[in-house]
Amino acid sequence: MAGHLVRAGLDVVVWNRTVEKSAPIREAGAKVAPSLADLADRCDVIFVCVNRSEDVRECLREMIQHAAPGTLFVDHSTISPMAAQSFATELRAHGMQFVDAPITGGSMGAQKGTLTVFCGGDEDAVAKAIETMKPYSGRAERVGPSGSGQMMKLANQMAVGGALLALCESMAFCERAGLDLEQAMSMIGSGAGGSWAFQNYGPKLLNRDWRPGFSIKNQRKDFGYCREAARSLGAKIPATELCDLLLSELDHAGRGEETTAALFDGYLKGGE
Amino acid sequence: MAGHLVRAGLDVVVWNRTVEKSAPIREAGAKVAPSLADLADRCDVIFVCVNRSEDVRECLREMIQHAAPGTLFVDHSTISPMAAQSFATELRAHGMQFVDAPITGGSMGAQKGTLTVFCGGDEDAVAKAIETMKPYSGRAERVGPSGSGQMMKLANQMAVGGALLALCESMAFCERAGLDLEQAMSMIGSGAGGSWAFQNYGPKLLNRDWRPGFSIKNQRKDFGYCREAARSLGAKIPATELCDLLLSELDHAGRGEETTAALFDGYLKGGE
Numbered sequence A, B: 001m002a003g004h005l006v007r008a009g010l011d012v013v014v015w016n017r018t019v020e021k022s023a024p025i026r027e028a029g030a031k032v033a034p035s036l037a038d039l040a041d042r043c044d045v046i047f048v049c050v051n052r053s054e055d056v057r058e059c060l061r062e063m064i065q066h067a068a069p070g071t072l073f074v075d076h077s078t079i080s081p082m083a084a085q086s087f088a089t090e091l092r093a094h095g096m097q098f099v100d101a102p103i104t105g106g107s108m109g110a111q112k113g114t115l116t117v118f119c120g121g122d123e124d125a126v127a128k129a130i131e132t133m134k135p136y137s138g139r140a141e142r143v144g145p146s147g148s149g150q151m152m153k154l155a156n157q158m159a160v161g162g163a164l165l166a167l168c169e170s171m172a173f174c175e176r177a178g179l180d181l182e183q184a185m186s187m188i189g190s191g192a193g194g195s196w197a198f199q200n201y202g203p204k205l206l207n208r209d210w211r212p213g214f215s216i217k218n219q220r221k222d223f224g225y226c227r228e229a230a231r232s233l234g235a236k237i238p239a240t241e242l243c244d245l246l247l248s249e250l251d252h253a254g255r256g257e258e259t260t261a262a263l264f265d266g267y268l269k270g271g272e
Helices: A002-007 A019-028 A034-042 A053-064 A079-091 A106-112 A123-134 A150-175 A180-190 A196-207 A218-231 A238-255 A262-270 B002-007 B019-028 B036-042 B053-065 B079-091 B107-113 B123-135 B150-175 B181-189 B196-207 B216-233 B238-255 B259-269
Strands: A045-048 A074-075 A099-100 A115-120 A137-144 B045-048 B072-075 B097-100 B115-120 B137-144
Touching: A002 A019, A002 A123, A002 B216, A034 A053, A045 A053, A045 A123, A053 A074, A053 A079, A053 B097, A074 A079, A074 A123, A074 B137, A079 A099, A079 A150, A079 A218, A099 A123, A099 A150, A099 B053, A099 B238, A106 A115, A106 A238, A115 A123, A115 A150, A115 A180, A137 A150, A150 A180, A150 A196, A150 A218, A150 A238, A150 A262, A150 B181, A150 B216, A150 B238, A180 A196, A180 B137, A180 B150, A196 A262, A196 B238, A218 A238, A218 A262, A238 A262, A238 B150, B002 B019, B002 B123, B036 B053, B045 B053, B053 B072, B072 B079, B072 B123, B079 B097, B079 B150, B079 B216, B097 B150, B107 B115, B107 B196, B115 B123, B115 B150, B123 B137, B137 B150, B150 B181, B150 B196, B150 B216, B150 B238, B150 B259, B181 B196, B196 B259, B216 B238, B238 B259
Parallel strands: A045 A074, A074 A099, A115 A137, B045 B072, B072 B097, B115 B137
Antiparallel strands: A099 A115, B097 B115
């Protein structure tokens, strides 16, 4: 993502907790800041892409005292919508702006510059964020006020999880029934049961290839935020809860770093 | 489907429990048999398309005494795989053949002649069935011995149900979060959460259009066979069971004739 910004001619400064990870992007032309404080001092638009709400909070805390009023923070992490709202409020009190901007499209979308970005925040801040993200986004849209980007990303994760359940449950049933999985996947996947999951996770199932990919641990992290948000909205998300429960069995069996498609394996075990 | 056979130049005889329903196909050039016994007497390949296992059994019982040895029965109904196996065994004892050949693709697929057909049975019987069904099938394949066609159709229904869950859960969450459903459906449906259900049921959700379509009652009928088959295979199908449970609430509320996409409504109720 930063590489696309460099290639677009922007003046890019990066920071990573693990210094060595910055090497390729430095070679591509970005400057590497020695600390978040230094980065905040030098940038007027700052993108954050970490893991959990508390990681975003920690990054913001290290930068907020060093950033100038008017600084725009854009967070690409998938975190709690309520946390995103509180960050926006806190930064507004410092005369700064915050846009929650979780992404979907995977590492392939990042490389190709075709990521989908769900943006939540004030209209002017989101417009500026969308303009800046153009080099790596295929589709970036404002979906509502602060927190809305996270809400829609969580809905996206529910859709992803449900499609994964459908694929794995249906294919595990075929396996138990002694059917040819490749034929079943092709016939079922090209009809009313078809999905992105069938097309993209299907081959992983056939080859029993559980290398990441999007890991079980990260899917479960997102599901945790789904559950928190659903509670606060009074929304029912039983399929997401079911998917989380089934993935938790693999997670507890030490398989949390495998791709979520390994759920297929989970279906085949302990069914009797 | 019979219309396609007539247009292909085959000598078609039809029978329907409700006589008036045969009028259009008679006008198209088919003969109408006064009874199943008469139909069985006049045909060497007989297609059955009814609702439940017991309906198929009843039709076969009325025909079996009047059909000649060598008659091929092809059943397009979605029924129990175990029932399909028993019909095949029974007909074999009479020197006749049986192919389970449940279809997917909906009324649109039937009209366009692009149905997918999951065929189970002996190779020569299936080959003959596939050849005869060519005028109305887009893809008809043998998937294994008797009962296998039903097994794969049930797996198809699980995939359809899971994709429906994913769509409705994700979109009901968006609705509660105050997001724009059309935007959410477009952004989520074009990514890793996308599916045939998003593309085809999505517009129904937006318009709250619950006209059938594939009805809740028929989906639940198929889910009953899924559960029976899963028990016999020792397969886990919790997503299918969840989908059936949620649809049962709409069914019990007198909405069984609505399209399955009305599950969206079920998600929005009683979530607190």
